[in-house]
Amino acid sequence: MPAVLGFEGSANKIGVGVVRDGAVLANPRRTYVTPPGTGFLPGDTARHHRAVILDLLQEALTEAGLTSQDIDCIAYTKGIAGRLTIEEHTWSLARSEWPAALCYHHYTTTPAPPFTSLTFPSSVFPSVCRILTPISIPLGPGMGAPLVSVAVVARTVAQLWNKPLLGVNHCIGHIEMGRLITGATSPTVLYVSGGNTQVIAYSEHRYRIFGETIDIAVGNCLDRFARVLKISNDPSPGYNIEQMAKRGKKLVELPYTVKGMDVSFSGILSFIEDVAQRMLATGECTPEDLCFSLQETVFAMLVEITERAMAHCGSQEALIVGGVGCNLRLQEMMETMCQERGARLFATDERFCIDNGAMIAQAGWEMFRAGHRTPLSDSGITQRFRTDEVEVTWRD
Amino acid sequence: MQAADADAGGPAGGADNSLEGRGQGGCGGLCSAGTEAAVAGAAPRVPRPQHAPGPGGDALSTAGRPETRVHIFALGVPFPSHLEAEIACASLAPDREPHGGIVEKQLTVTDSVLAIRWRAENSRLLRISIINFLDQLSLVIRTMQRFGPPVSR
Numbered sequence: 001m002p003a004v005l006g007f008e009g010s011a012n013k014i015g016v017g018v019v020r021d022g023a024v025l026a027n028p029r030r031t032y033v034t035p036p037g038t039g040f041l042p043g044d045t046a047r048h049h050r051a052v053i054l055d056l057l058q059e060a061l062t063e064a065g066l067t068s069q070d071i072d073c074i075a076y077t078k079g080i081a082g083r084l085t086i087e088e089h090t091w092s093l094a095r096s097e098w099p100a101a102l103c104y105h106h107y108t109t110t111p112a113p114p115f116t117s118l119t120f121p122s123s124v125f126p127s128v129c130r131i132l133t134p135i136s137i138p139l140g141p142g143m144g145a146p147l148v149s150v151a152v153v154a155r156t157v158a159q160l161w162n163k164p165l166l167g168v169n170h171c172i173g174h175i176e177m178g179r180l181i182t183g184a185t186s187p188t189v190l191y192v193s194g195g196n197t198q199v200i201a202y203s204e205h206r207y208r209i210f211g212e213t214i215d216i217a218v219g220n221c222l223d224r225f226a227r228v229l230k231i232s233n234d235p236s237p238g239y240n241i242e243q244m245a246k247r248g249k250k251l252v253e254l255p256y257t258v259k260g261m262d263v264s265f266s267g268i269l270s271f272i273e274d275v276a277q278r279m280l281a282t283g284e285c286t287p288e289d290l291c292f293s294l295q296e297t298v299f300a301m302l303v304e305i306t307e308r309a310m311a312h313c314g315s316q317e318a319l320i321v322g323g324v325g326c327n328l329r330l331q332e333m334m335e336t337m338c339q340e341r342g343a344r345l346f347a348t349d350e351r352f353c354i355d356n357g358a359m360i361a362q363a364g365w366e367m368f369r370a371g372h373r374t375p376l377s378d379s380g381i382t383q384r385f386r387t388d389e390v391e392v393t394w395r396d
Numbered sequence: 397m398q399a400a401d402a403d404a405g406g407p408a409g410g411a412d413n414s415l416e417g418r419g420q421g422g423c424g425g426l427c428s429a430g431t432e433a434a435v436a437g438a439a440p441r442v443p444r445p446q447h448a449p450g451p452g453g454d455a456l457s458t459a460g461r462p463e464t465r466v467h468i469f470a471l472g473v474p475f476p477s478h479l480e481a482e483i484a485c486a487s488l489a490p491d492r493e494p495h496g497g498i499v500e501k502q503l504t505v506t507d508s509v510l511a512i513r514w515r516a517e518n519s520r521l522l523r524i525s526i527i528n529f530l531d532q533l534s535l536v537i538r539t540m541q542r543f544g545p546p547v548s549r
Contacts, residue, residue, distance in 0.1 A: 068543065156539040159487065378490070
């Protein structure tokens with residue numbers, strides 16, 4: 001009956017959670033909220049986390065009714081996902097042993113490679129046409145200073161209490177908590193947050209990435225748009241956009257950028273930032289209309305790539321995780337798609353879709369029971385920790 | 397336990413403009429107590445290298461561009477026990493410095509003193525690294541004060 005303590009603080013939320021045998025015993029959390037029109041910076045975020053983390057730890061233990069000696073393992077966020085170079089993309093696909101019917105094109109002006117075999121226009125057939133786009137590795141995601149601040153506390157208490165340490169992949173934390181809370185058996189997962197946008201499915205001991213953003217995360221797009229309109233960041237910019245969108249009446253046409261299995265948001269962001277200046281000045285539309293239009297466009301894109309992955313896998317379950325998963329409009333649109341396919345949609349509430357400590361504890365609990373350990377010397381945080389790098393030995 | 401942030405200069409630290417060889421014994425996650433005395437010792441002062449004046453300038457203004465000098469900063473942090481110094485070392489050592497290898501730092505433990513030695517050519521990044529380290533060190537110490545002492549092994 002192991003009890004696992006989990007620490008999470010990779011973005012502006014800091015949480016400490018306790019999980020034992022599928023029960024969440026405690027999950028306190030604090031959010032670092034910045035003024036409207038601003039985003040959160042790594043140094044300030046880390047400062048916020050350092051100021052509250054020890055209180056949170058005490059709260060978690062008290063709420064769980066446990067002492068330090070009752071804890072069996074300390075889990076913490078070692079890193080969150082990053083984006084691939086084109087070579088790694090190809091290798092990752094090869095590793096996932098997809099059927100040979102998949103084909104690859106360079107999605108630019110370069111001519112298609114000569115080995116092109118069968119082509120399935122993605123709009124006509126449910127089979128997949130994976131399009132690779134030449135991209136380079138960005139310097140993130142994951143903010144170093146907040147990640148380190150949380151990791152040093154995890155390492156310190158692990159040593160003080162003489163308990164094993166486990167470095168957890170943030171995305172896998174989301175997935176494992178989603179599975180625990182909803183009971184979904186083997187869903188296609190849409191992981192959408194401020195830092196990540198990926199479509200993931202489990203296959204042969206890996207959480208395989210079927211599709212993802214080729215530039216910024218959908219939550220990042222929403223958050224940065226909120227800054228342009230000076231929308232409040234309390235409780236979160238995404239929540240406030242959602243409320244404003246409910247009052248939107250006019251659909252402003254925005255670029256729709258699905259690229260095969262992947263999506264792109266930076267173009268939409270520049271477009272809408274530009275449009276906002278113009279249209280609000282002339283009164284052509286209201287900020288509520290823009291919020292509504294942005295949501296409808298980006299969420300439709302997410303539904304499309306999720307559906308494509310579900311069709312490929314023959315999956316009857318979809319699970320939304322990550323902060324953007326709290327959005328009820330997104331859930332509504334996904335539900336419509338799932339019903340059309342005869343599939344079931346699973347989602348969690350804001351306690352678990354927003355970053356929290358218990359999700360790290362839950363993933364840690366699975367890993368601990370499967371025998372994973374992270375030696376101190378290997379416990380450094382990393383800003384490139386792909387979801388499919390972890391060997392998921394705790395599932396068949 | 398002395399608060400490290402109050403005693404940041406500690407028994408040692410000093411900036412030194414001379415070129416020095418690499419310090420010994422990194423902390424690779426599990427710190428071993430070293431016997432070297434170099435831990436907190438101030439490096440010997442050497443005279444600044446003289447430079448010939450450039451066209452229209454005097455010796456002082458062209459006394460080497462700051463970016464090409466190597467800066468060394470050494471810090472010693474005392475702990476109540478050897479074990480606690482080792483715990484702090486193992487908590488602070490694993491995370492790599494950002495920006496590739498522009499700033500190098502090494503952690504070692506000798507008796508109950510945690511010694512950190514920085515080496516960098518870029519003084520601005522060095523300063524940032526030291527400040528960030530002190531913030532994380534302060535957090536480690538507060539954690540140990542609040543959730544310690546270490547259980548007996």
